[in-house]
Amino acid sequence: MRVIVLGATSAIAEATTRLYAAEGADLLLVGRQAAKLSSIATDLTIRGAHSAETAIHDLAQTQGIEAAFGDFVRRLGGVDHVLIAYGILGEQADAERDLSIVEEIARVNFNSAAAWSLAAASELERQGRGSLVVIGSVAGDRGRRANFVYGAAKAGLAVLVEGIAHRFADHGPRAVIVKPGPTITPMTEGFDRNGPLWATASQVAAVVRRAADRGGPVVYAPWFWRYIMLTIRAMPARIFNRMNI
Numbered sequence: 001m002r003v004i005v006l007g008a009t010s011a012i013a014e015a016t017t018r019l020y021a022a023e024g025a026d027l028l029l030v031g032r033q034a035a036k037l038s039s040i041a042t043d044l045t046i047r048g049a050h051s052a053e054t055a056i057h058d059l060a061q062t063q064g065i066e067a068a069f070g071d072f073v074r075r076l077g078g079v080d081h082v083l084i085a086y087g088i089l090g091e092q093a094d095a096e097r098d099l100s101i102v103e104e105i106a107r108v109n110f111n112s113a114a115a116w117s118l119a120a121a122s123e124l125e126r127q128g129r130g131s132l133v134v135i136g137s138v139a140g141d142r143g144r145r146a147n148f149v150y151g152a153a154k155a156g157l158a159v160l161v162e163g164i165a166h167r168f169a170d171h172g173p174r175a176v177i178v179k180p181g182p183t184i185t186p187m188t189e190g191f192d193r194n195g196p197l198w199a200t201a202s203q204v205a206a207v208v209r210r211a212a213d214r215g216g217p218v219v220y221a222p223w224f225w226r227y228i229m230l231t232i233r234a235m236p237a238r239i240f241n242r243m244n245i
């Protein structure tokens with residue numbers, strides 16, 4: 001099992017790579033923090049990874065993505081699973097006042113993630129097999145005042161990945177968008193994280209790992225978010241707009 005992880009320092013990605021490590025996978029961990037990546041790689045090797053290499057890359061940088069992705073694949077000698085996990089939440093209130101923040105949220109969560117997804121899709125199509133798993137968010141299912149800029153970027157990404165899954169239909173490779181609900185990771189530090197709807201990174205990781213093998217093209221993490229979002233999407237605007245969610 002050869003796995004490329006884009007955004008390997010993310011808490012959800014790290015929990016997922018621990019599952020791959022336990023399977024003896026060969027991992028290529030990509031991110032922008034050399035020291036953190038190398039300590040994760042050492043830990044994953046201790047946990048059973050056959051190999052854990054690192055590549056330093058600012059993933060929001062869209063120039064040269066095709067070539068960079070080709071290099072990652074060559075380093076592993078092929079690829080079975082690709083996980084795209086990086087992202088930023090951004091400050092909604094600031095984004096509403098400053099278009100450059102909207103652009104940054106879109107550049108990280110949509111533009112670059114779309115470019116990496118398409119590069120991965122071409123490679124998997126060339127191979128005729130393999131899985132692309134991309135982390136979206138339930139925030140992309142309906143615009144809410146608290147985070148609709150981030151939600152809009154994740155909505156775009158979800159449609160893109162669903163489109164790739166459609167393009168792959170009957171070809172061999174798979175593409176899945178995993179939509180986590182609120183998860184206890186550095187991204188949500190400072191939030192009130194009590195309550196039954198909060199998941200841990202390990203709970204979400206188990207869903208992400210499974211999604212690479214089966215299911216999709218849209219998978220919720222944990223599973224019950226499918227039904228929550230079904231209800232939220234079906235709610236008439238006159239009711240939804242009065243709710244403080």
Ligand SMILES: NC(=O)c1ccc[n+]([C@@H]2O[C@H](COP(=O)([O-])OP(=O)(O)OC[C@H]3O[C@@H](n4cnc5c(N)ncnc54)[C@H](OP(=O)(O)O)[C@@H]3O)[C@@H](O)[C@H]2O)c1
Pocket residue numbers: 007008009010011012013031032033057058059060061085086087088089108135136137138179180181182183184185186187188
């Ligand atoms: N936590 C939640 O409640 C939640 C809910 C739904 C969806 N998600 C999604 O889940 C994914 C993983 O997030 P998380 O919760 O695990 O949060 P996290 O631990 O804060 O991880 C986010 C990661 O994205 C990386 N990143 C951001 N911009 C980057 C760039 N330009 N180049 C390389 N890496 C970059 C960060 O790297 P640095 O360490 O270098 O900053 C960090 O490792 C994200 O796509 C997020 O949108 C999270």
